[in-house]
Amino acid sequence: MAYTPMMEQYLQIKSQYPDAILFFRLGDFYEMFFDDALLASRELSITLTGRDAGAAERVPMCGVPYHAADTYIEKLINKGYKVAICEQVEDPAQAKGIVRREVIRVFTPGTYLTRQKEQQHNYLAAIFFSSTEYGLAIADVTTGLLQATQIDGTEKDGHLLAELTRIMPAEILVPASQVTCQLVDEIKKRLAPALSPLPEEQFRADKAGRHLEQVLGIRWRDSGIGSYPGALSATGALLAYLLETQKNSLGQFRNLQVYTAGQYMILDANTRRNLELVFSLRHRERWGTLLWVLDKTRTAMGGRMLRTWLEQPLLDMDRINQRLDAVSELVEDTFLRQTLQKQLKGIYDLERLATKTLYSTVNARDMLALRQSLLMLPEIVSICQNCRASLLRDIPPVVNALQELGIFLLAALADDPPATLKEGNLIKSGFSAQVDRLRQAARDGRNWLVDLENREKERTGIKSLKISYNKVFGYYIEVTKANLSAVPADYQRKQTLANAERFITPALKELEQQILGAEENLIQLEYNIFNQIREKVAGHIEMIQQAARWLATVDALVSLAEVAFTSGYTRPSLTPETVLYIENGRHPVVEKVLDDGSFVPNDLTLDKQTRLILLTGPNMAGKSTFMRQVALIVLMAQAGSFVPADRAVVGLVDRIFTRIGAADDLAAGESTFMVEMKECEIIVKNASPRSLIIMDEVGRGTSTHDGISIARALLEHIAVNIQARTLFSTHYHELTVLDSLPGVANFTMAVLEEGQQVCFLRKVIPGKADKSYGIHVAALAGLPADIIRRAKEILADMEKQALPSVTQCTAATLQQQDKQQLCPNCESVRRVLQNVDINHITPVQALNILAQLCANK
Ligand code: ADP
Ligand code: MG
Numbered sequence: 001m002a003y004t005p006m007m008e009q010y011l012q013i014k015s016q017y018p019d020a021i022l023f024f025r026l027g028d029f030y031e032m033f034f035d036d037a038l039l040a041s042r043e044l045s046i047t048l049t050g051r052d053a054g055a056a057e058r059v060p061m062c063g064v065p066y067h068a069a070d071t072y073i074e075k076l077i078n079k080g081y082k083v084a085i086c087e088q089v090e091d092p093a094q095a096k097g098i099v100r101r102e103v104i105r106v107f108t109p110g111t112y113l114t115r116q117k118e119q120q121h122n123y124l125a126a127i128f129f130s131s132t133e134y135g136l137a138i139a140d141v142t143t144g145l146l147q148a149t150q151i152d153g154t155e156k157d158g159h160l161l162a163e164l165t166r167i168m169p170a171e172i173l174v175p176a177s178q179v180t181c182q183l184v185d186e187i188k189k190r191l192a193p194a195l196s197p198l199p200e201e202q203f204r205a206d207k208a209g210r211h212l213e214q215v216l217g218i219r220w221r222d223s224g225i226g227s228y229p230g231a232l233s234a235t236g237a238l239l240a241y242l243l244e245t246q247k248n249s250l251g252q253f254r255n256l257q258v259y260t261a262g263q264y265m266i267l268d269a270n271t272r273r274n275l276e277l278v279f280s281l282r283h284r285e286r287w288g289t290l291l292w293v294l295d296k297t298r299t300a301m302g303g304r305m306l307r308t309w310l311e312q313p314l315l316d317m318d319r320i321n322q323r324l325d326a327v328s329e330l331v332e333d334t335f336l337r338q339t340l341q342k343q344l345k346g347i348y349d350l351e352r353l354a355t356k357t358l359y360s361t362v363n364a365r366d367m368l369a370l371r372q373s374l375l376m377l378p379e380i381v382s383i384c385q386n387c388r389a390s391l392l393r394d395i396p397p398v399v400n401a402l403q404e405l406g407i408f409l410l411a412a413l414a415d416d417p418p419a420t421l422k423e424g425n426l427i428k429s430g431f432s433a434q435v436d437r438l439r440q441a442a443r444d445g446r447n448w449l450v451d452l453e454n455r456e457k458e459r460t461g462i463k464s465l466k467i468s469y470n471k472v473f474g475y476y477i478e479v480t481k482a483n484l485s486a487v488p489a490d491y492q493r494k495q496t497l498a499n500a501e502r503f504i505t506p507a508l509k510e511l512e513q514q515i516l517g518a519e520e521n522l523i524q525l526e527y528n529i530f531n532q533i534r535e536k537v538a539g540h541i542e543m544i545q546q547a548a549r550w551l552a553t554v555d556a557l558v559s560l561a562e563v564a565f566t567s568g569y570t571r572p573s574l575t576p577e578t579v580l581y582i583e584n585g586r587h588p589v590v591e592k593v594l595d596d597g598s599f600v601p602n603d604l605t606l607d608k609q610t611r612l613i614l615l616t617g618p619n620m621a622g623k624s625t626f627m628r629q630v631a632l633i634v635l636m637a638q639a640g641s642f643v644p645a646d647r648a649v650v651g652l653v654d655r656i657f658t659r660i661g662a663a664d665d666l667a668a669g670e671s672t673f674m675v676e677m678k679e680c681e682i683i684v685k686n687a688s689p690r691s692l693i694i695m696d697e698v699g700r701g702t703s704t705h706d707g708i709s710i711a712r713a714l715l716e717h718i719a720v721n722i723q724a725r726t727l728f729s730t731h732y733h734e735l736t737v738l739d740s741l742p743g744v745a746n747f748t749m750a751v752l753e754e755g756q757q758v759c760f761l762r763k764v765i766p767g768k769a770d771k772s773y774g775i776h777v778a779a780l781a782g783l784p785a786d787i788i789r790r791a792k793e794i795l796a797d798m799e800k801q802a803l804p805s806v807t808q809c810t811a812a813t814l815q816q817q818d819k820q821q822l823c824p825n826c827e828s829v830r831r832v833l834q835n836v837d838i839n840h841i842t843p844v845q846a847l848n849i850l851a852q853l854c855a856n857k
Contacts, residue, residue: 004054005098007033013086013103019196020082020106023069030085031063043079044072073107074114080194082108106245109194110171113142118349119295119303121145125169125193126238127160128203128230129178134160135230137238138167143304143351144252144545146216148231149259155686157183158268159261161190165269166311169193173241175200190269198237205229208236215239215250224258231258252355254542265313265638266655270679274660275631276589277310290632293588294641296562298344301351301548302555309556313638315652317574323557323640324571326389330561331642336383337565340558343380347373350548357538364417364426364530370537370544371413374406377547384554391557396550398543405540412533424523426530435529438522445515449475452511460486467508475512476502557640564642567592572637572648578689580606580634580725585645587629588636600762601645602626606725610745612718615729615764616736617749618773620780622762623729624660626749627694630727631656634692653725654690657683659698673701677710684717693718693726700731708732719744736768829853 003011010033014022021040023030032040033051041048041062050058064072073083084106088099110124121140128135133152139145151159164172164187176197178184188195201207212220212235225232235256242250273281280288291310297303314320330337348369356362357370377399384392412431418424427435453467462483469475473494479487480500491503537544563569567588584601591599600622606613615623633643637650659679680698687693698714699707711730718726719741739746748769750761758776775795779788836849 002054007053007055007059009098009101013101017084017103017106020084020108021076022084022086022103023064023073024086025066025088025101026063028066029063030066030069031061033059033061037062039081040072040076043081044075046072073112077107077109077112078114080109082106082194082196103247105247108171108196108245110139110169110173110196111141111242111245113352118300120307121304123167123169124171124173124238124242125164125167126173126198126234126241127178128233128237129175129181129183130230133230135228135232135234136160136163137231137234138169139238139242139253141242141246141252142355143301144254144355144541145257146235146253146255147257147259148225148228148235149261150228150231151261152230157186158682158686159266161186162266162268162272164191165272166267171196173198173237175203175237196241198241202237202240203233205233205236207240208233211236211239211243212256215243215253216256218256223256225256228258248358251358251538251541252545254545263312263315265315265635265653267311267313267635268655268657268682270682271656271658272311274658275628275635275656277635278307288589288593290588290636293567293592294560294563294636296559297555298341298558299347299551299555300349301347301552302344302559305549305552306556306559309639309641310635313635314640315638315654317576317652320574320638320640322389322391323560324642326387326391326557327561327564327640327642328571329387329389329392330558331565334565336387337558337561339383340380340554341562343376343383344551344555344558346376347380347551350544350551354537354541354544354548357534358541360531360534362534363419363421364413365419367409367413367530367533367537368415368417371406371409374402374544375410377406378403380551380554389557391553394550396543396546398546402540402543402547405537409533409537412529421527421530422523424519424526426526432525432529435522435525438518438525441518442515442522445511445518448511449515452507453477460488462486473502473504474516475508476504477508478502560641567644569642569644570646570648572633572643572645572650574637575649575651577651578611578725579608579649579651580604580630580692581647581649582630582633582645583647585629585633585643585648587625588632588644590625590629591644602629602762602764604630604764609743611723611743612715612726612728612741613745613747614715614735614738614768615727615747615749616731616733616769617729618751618758618760618769618771619731619777621749621751621760621773622764623749624696625762626764627696627727627729628658628660631658631692631694651725652690653692654688655686656692656694657687658694658696659683660694660696676701680710680714684714684722687718687722687724689723691722691724693722693724693728695726695728697729697731704732708734711735712738715744716741733769 010022010024013024014036021032021036023032033053037048037060040046044064046062046064048060048062051061053059076083084103086101086103089102089104090100092099108124110122113122122142123138123140125136125138133150134156135148135150137146137148149163151163153159160183168191171194172187173196174184176199179195179197184195187193209220209232212218212225212232220226220232225235239250239253267275273279276289278289278291279285286292291307294310295303295306297306330340350370350373353366353370353373356366381395381399384395387393412428414425414428417426429436429439449467453465456477457463457465462479464480464483466478467475468478476494477491478500484501487503490505492505493501494504495502582602582604585604586599586601604613615627617623629644633645633648634650634653635656636643637648638653659676676698683693683695695714699711702710711732712735715728715735715738718724718728719738723743736746738744746766746768747764748767750763750765751769751773752759752761758773775788775791778791832849832853841849
């Protein structure tokens with residue numbers, strides 16, 4: 001048995017969107033059928049029903065009301081599905097046969113904005129793979145951001161992963177043939193994006209070029225991307241996908257920004273995570289991150305901008321200083337800062353609002369938000385044009401035109417429009433003579449109704465008579481049962497209720513036609529005018545984007561200044577030399593979390609003499625905090641922010657590397673130690689003398705012998721071969737002998753011991769630790785007293801026993817070896833010294849002994 005014509009239509013459309021859930025519009029519902037229905041009913045917890053579709057069996061079906069569809073779509077997108085929206089595209093009243101239906105848009109994870117993401121970009125990415133290079137293109141459909149880059153060299157896998165970790169795309173497009181390759185597998189494991197395979201040919205350069213021309217209207221051969229074939233292929237494929245899913249001209253994409261790795265500090269994927277820039281390690285949330293501390297932005301655009309800055313610290317000193325200049329000015333001038341904050345608060349998300357005007361789903365309230373934001377512009381411009389800093393003063397020339405647009409919208413749009421476009425009340429009186437006329441007619445009609453009611457009351461003498469309206473009968477006159485005898489002959493009965501009857505009269509119906517006709521026409525007319533206004537605004541999209549970028553920059557700068565001011569940060573000075581001086585540096589996040597001024601600041605000096613600091617000290621003493629704070633201070637400085645220190649001189653860093661413990665990557669299926677070693681591999685292979693390396697307790701994940709050996713070999717390699725500025729913490733006290741290597745110095749965490757009590761001073765001081773205080777920390781953590789007591793016994797026993805513990809043994813051997821390496825005569829010197837009784841020799845005797853030692857040298 002064949003399907004019904006409607007089901008045939010469904011199947012035909014569904015066949016074009018096999019990988020999306022098809023929302024098929026039937027009346028007031030979106031219906032799903034077959035497998036889509038089974039899946040959606042499960043994922044959305046909605047009832048599965050069935051429908052007779054002409055075939056032998058009933059077809060599985062489920063549906064959601066169209067006015068509530070957004071919530072359901074969002075749920076499905078968040079679970080990684082795609083949703084194709086199929087609408088009726090002709091008026092059912094005028095359709096011959098079944099109504100024509102078409103898919104008007106496909107929502108995918110990378111092209112749909114969910115509510116919780118307002119402060120971040122929602123990225124769609126496309127990757128092109130070849131043996132020599134990768135192309136990466138990213139787009140944010142909601143803001144019109146479009147960027148591309150090309151990644152090559154031996155390290156390209158790592159770079160691609162690092163970029164993707166920064167971007168966190170909601171959806172990634174890859175050539176179908178690559179879906180199962182190892183690198184894509186790795187991406188899947190780490191980022192869990194939605195992966196959408198695309199046919200290979202979408203990545204072909206000629207095709208890609210054509211899509212670029214179509215969307216951006218640029219000749220790609222003339223544009224910067226021509227010299228990056230990989231980036232071109234990725235961008236082309238991405239645009240092709242967008243054209244197919246958005247089904248419009250993609251007017252929000254006005255330009256393509258091609259960037260190269262050399263513009264930004266490189267932060268590999270681990271380092272991004274370890275430093276907790278925008279997500280915390282533990283809970284993957286914003287609380288406790290650098291962004292959490294620094295983000296006091298007042299607009300969503302500013303929030304996105306600031307986040308990008310923190311994730312892409314700069315390498316160019318001039319650009320960094322431009323930002324710092326602006327932050328300085330805003331720190332110094334509290335009035336300026338506060339005025340701008342107040343103004344920025346009134347600005348809505350211009351980038352996203354501008355994009356919305358391209359889609360017919362934009363509503364009048366969005367337009368009002370846009371209008372209000374545009375009307376705020378002149379005020380902000382007048383504040384900024386007198387600033388010294390170029391980033392504040394660089395007001396885009398489009399602001400005048402936008403101000404006019406704002407004034408136009410002020411005259412055109414009603415001040416309190418409803419949420420939908422089908423109820424009228426969109427256009428302000430005085431804007432369109434035609435609208436005013438219809439409105440008058442509707443209003444007059446209503447007055448006439450009141451007149452009519454009064455007249456009828458008088459004529460019939462029925463005081464309780466009233467004229468009302470319902471959808472079925474339109475206007476009617478209602479008379480209670482008690483008064484029915486007074487009803488005149490020209491009343492026509494329409495309906496009988498329990499205690500009243502309803503009538504109509506020819507005069508009433510005539511009035512009704514006037515009123516309803518006027519209202520209907522008015523709604524249609526207002527809708528049409530609104531659409532014209534929308535198109536006019538959409539024509540300004542590029543200008544709005546430019547203004548939005550400037551506002552976002554101002555907002556981000558004000559935010560940095562605000563935090564700098566309230567938290568006592570200072571302006572770092574930058575230099576090309578490979579030094580790093582910090583006076584009273586603090587950890588921005590830990591300081592804020594403690595929130596009671598108890599954070600202990602620390603100094604740091606790294607220069608030609610001391611490039612590598614070997615930091616020992618007990619657990620919980622503050623080693624990790626100190627090392628991270630140094631990395632964060634460098635990163636903040638190069639992002640253009642003030643830093644939590646009394647003074648900081650930052651020699652530009654090309655990359656920050658971190659190897660920080662406890663980042664168990666169980667989800668990615670690797671052991672801690674494997675992860676640790678992979679991170680070390682990345683460091684030794686890629687660090688340069690301009691890099692900053694943070695190594696926190698390397699070798700912890702394996703046996704003591706292994707651990708010490710690996711840590712030592714790594715340290716030697718870094719100190720001798722790489723010569724990067726390095727902080728190296730270790731719990732292997734044995735390594736402290738390495739301060740004999742060039743540029744290596746021992747530092748430790750100050751500890752105050754009073755009897756049984758141990759107090760961590762959190763101060764980094766020159767020297768080395770000789771104890772680890774592990775039992776003390778165990779006691780602090782609340783381990784039961786008898787266990788602590790027993791541990792102390794065991795430790796005391798072990799220390800007493802002639803047989804040294806494994807660690808001591810290694811330590812002794814190491815020390816011996818080192819001494820011999822450093823000074824072959826050590827033993828004889830020691831023998832001489834052993835025989836000296838320092839309390840019973842004269843200065844002359846001492847000098848003689850010294851002379852003897854020197855002679856033996
Ligand atoms: P370690 O790496 O030496 O084991 P951490 O750096 O993890 O120690 O520090 C342990 C705890 O000590 C931190 O969680 C923090 O609360 C506190 N702490 C660290 N450094 C400081 C500091 N400079 N001032 C105040 N508290 C600190
Ligand atoms: Mg630590």
